[in-house]
Amino acid sequence: MDLKLDADDLNTCVQCGLCLPHCPTFRVTGDESMSPRGRIHLMREVQDNNAPLTDEVLESFETCVQCRGCEPACPSSVPYGYLMEQTRETLADAGHMTPTWQKLAFKPLANPTMLQAGSSALAVAQRLKLVPKRLGISEELPIRRKPLKATGEDVYFFTGCVMDAWQRDVHAAGMRVLEAAGIGSIPTNELAPCCGALHAHAGLADDTRNLAGTMMANLDPDKPILVDSAGCGAAMKDYGHLLGTEAAKAFSARVFDIQEYLADHLEALPTVQPLDLRVAVQDPCHLRHVQRAHQATRTVLAPHVRELVELDDDGLCCGAGGAYSVLQPDLSGDIRDRKVAAIDRVTPDAVASANPGCSMHLGAAGVPTIHPMELIDRALNA
């Protein structure tokens, strides 16, 4: 069947195999059909040679975490992420993957009221011990939340959907850090209810396009938009490609990861006593492999903690992958085991992760994970 993949993009892969070790699912399975080279081969087989969509082929596509760790490793610059998103979109449209329950499950993300209600229900369920641990919601969710208030008008602070519902404290910390650097921020709240990243990963790109349109219409086109979730930032930086319009490209150019933005304003922060912690940096895939802005995390953390240590796993994915940990719990757990082992090897006091999905996923395995902004906020207020 026609997967609607660009023939040139598909042809860019020369099968050299250099992507294999950078793919978390290949690493844990040793199975080439669960590697980027293998998945591209299967895309070609399906699109060019009309190979049947067997369970194994679909499994190969469904098990991709979409971490895009293969992209920086690829000397041929194969746009793997786009190939996989398009494959999933085509297959979802044709009813081959992304079942209806999943489509419905993503709907409330775009609706703050529904999400708040659902989240409060989840908080209650958590207290009743009804929430499986593997969901990674390790700390108790608040049943009621205080809304975030603007601290100025210099920048937008993207609050998003799940993160705002579950990790609003991180947003608050980020806004306080910005304020300490003299940057006032406006929380986007219902102006920008959701970035649409999870929808795009599931092949529901039209939903993402709608959400992008809403956000672009609601936000003042002159202000930078800061994002403290690597996954959301990556998605929003990609609106230019997704929508293909000049307005979208201009919008994407205004999106910054909060660490990335703060790194350029670091001198404005007061000098403080660093926290007495040995901190391992866990690079979220969408910060490292997609935004490629992960060095900024080190730049902003360095003055605020005693010691920064690097993991030795080449930035391999932790297995969170947005909804991946729920949809592919076994693989996700195996991938996480590798990450946890890498963390254990450097014996940190805490692990800094700039993505809510990663921190929840690692937190569920007992790893003390904290957002870089929370660390800096603590150092500033110590």
Next chain:
Amino acid sequence: MTAVLYTDDAVLLDFAADVGSEGAVAIEGARTRWGLGGPLEESARLLAAPSGIVEYVPEEMIVTVRAGTTVADLHAELAERGQWTALPERGGTVGGAVAVGQNDFRKPARGELRSAVLQVRYVSSEGKIVSGGGPTVKNVSGFDIPRLITGSLGTLGCIAEVILRTNPIPAVERWFRADGADPFALQRVLLDPGAILWDGTSTTIQLAGHGVDVEADIALLADHGQFAEVEAPAAPTGHRWSMTPAELRNLPTAGLDAFIAEVGVGIVHASSPQPKPPLSASVQLVHERMKAEFDPTNRLNPGRVVGVR
């Protein structure tokens, strides 16, 4: 195209004719390791391999040499261009050294013999000239016949000619000895010792390389014992034990009268032969098949068995 590959070298062709295709035959070198592999069957005709350096290309660091050439003659020629090979210098021939496959007692400095044999030409059991390997320093074209023939004691073919890799002779080579110095500690401290010999009491070390590097190593030696510079020692004699580097630590309690151990390598020169277990049944089977494939009539060096000491 193919035909030109067959050699028209009259010396080799004569040697092949001498070996022929019938009757037991063995190649005699300088008899420095004649007893290895057990007694030769008395019926075997003794032949000498042809000798002489065929081609020496110092710029390529390779030399083509006939098997009957002595290692001493070869190395004398190479030394004029500042080179040598990994072949042991102990009075034997090139062919004998390759057939036996043992390294020089300064192996860290000289390199491994088995890696130095780039190409081998031998006369087969059927009296044909066969080549394996190639003339370049790097080569994975086909099966590694040179490694099979090296150390095969002439039981698979009569070695006629080899192409060897040569190496530059280091700028400086000096020997030092001290009593009571821990050779194992030194092996960890020194980056590239040319040899560390140990007799249980004294440690004799060769340092080789650039003058400044040797000087730096001499400074390190001072922390490990009262080292004095000595003449280069002669090659150790006696029975040859093959041990793991780690096993050498236990030598003083192993009940040997006297020994010289090559620390870091695992070779021990001792007065008594090493007790060795037989090959495993599965490996033995491959050995038997190999011999049957290469010498179906069992006429090459009959009586000799690789691995028998």
Next chain:
Amino acid sequence: MSIIERVRRTISGPESSGDPLLDELRAALSEDRVKIDGAQRSLLGKDASVFDGGNSGPICYPTTTDEVVAIMKIAESHDRAVVPRGAGTGLAGGAIPLGAPVVIAVTKMNQILEIDEDNGIAWVEPGVINLDLTRHLTPLGYHFAPDPSSQQVCTIGGNVANNSGGPHCLAYGVTNSHVVALEVVTASGDVLMLGGLDAEPDGYDLRGVFVGSEGTLGITTKVAVRLTRNRPAVRTLLLSFSNTRDAANTVSGVVAAGIVPAAMEVMDQRITVAVENYVNAGYPTDAGAVLLAEVDGPEAGIDIDAERIRQIGLDNNATDVRLAGSEEERAALWKGRKTAFGAVAQIAPDYYLHDTVVPRSKLADVLDEIYEIADRHDVLVMNVFHAGDGNLHPLLIFDGREPGVLDRIHAAGGDIITASLDAGGVLSGEHGIGVEKQKYMDRLFTPDDLDHQNRLRRAFDPVCRANPGKVLPMGHSCADIQQLRSVPAEVWG
């Protein structure tokens, strides 16, 4: 698998597939470690070369030596060939399946079993990735010396099968010098321990002949690799030249001067531009050729050889000589060199990477000839190679969708091989023969030579069931794949 299906299988056990071979393999391993889906079998039909072996048979993922033995015995009882596979990065088609053999993928045998510093070795399983091993050894001050361009992905088992090289094999030697012992399983299921940790193991050097035998003697299940100590000092020089001839002459000049650098790599202008676009390491894109030369060793004398190489470069018209100022700069330069092949996809989607060796003094002449050959066949060639060994890697770039292009590529490749052999060279320096160069073997070896290679092979595998159809040319018993092609059409769809 649906939940209902999963529950059903839990209750009743695996259902017979109707294929006894498959059932037995699944019983010996587990159902999920024997794959048979058509898409997966087509995927394993290829490695990183341009060759396609067609669909493989069942793909097995063993985790122990015992399981490998079981697979071998089951395959034997069904008279099926076996093909080992690591990461599938081979460039000569050595791991592609001919005649739907049972594939044994070693990627799940990926444990580093033991580091034995006293004996200077590590025991590893064959699926361990080359660079993972080196990274694991780094804190102890060691590395695994063979460093093929694919080292970040290729497996130790694959390195053993191909006797892999890499830039730093110039000084340290190829894989055969870095493997001291091997546990292997033959096609008949015998487990052999080859070589040993002692200095001079008894018997024929079966370890030595197994390394580089491209899976035709059996499959490696455990490897004792030598630990190479990290060198305290390293100097990396980047020399620029206006043409490849000057770069090649510098290389032969260095060798002739009796210097053995850790590595000497040359890239021509076309490949340098492609590489620089990818890594931004500061490679000069206006130079006709660059030479990356590295020396390592003790701190005291490290600059002596570096200076001599610089001088030899200048004597051969180097336009610039740069010393890498930091470890980051050095790493970036090497990253560029090691990803060179993939980087050409910026220019065209397909490449054919050749591999021949010539005497180092002939490098410049053979390179000139290669450019002429490419012009004659109207194909684009780039050269990036292990100059210190005389190991050429002409890279032919093309778009496979262009009609007739593959014929021109193969014709040019044949001429390059002829030119290399005429210069006194050999067929392959590190990629192996595989299915790529079988038909050229009789240009390097006489029928008697090849007959003896075949005898060596039969001593391990008398019935030629291990990776048949590789290395030896047609007409030799283990190469005759006619019967292998006669797999019943209905088997495995």
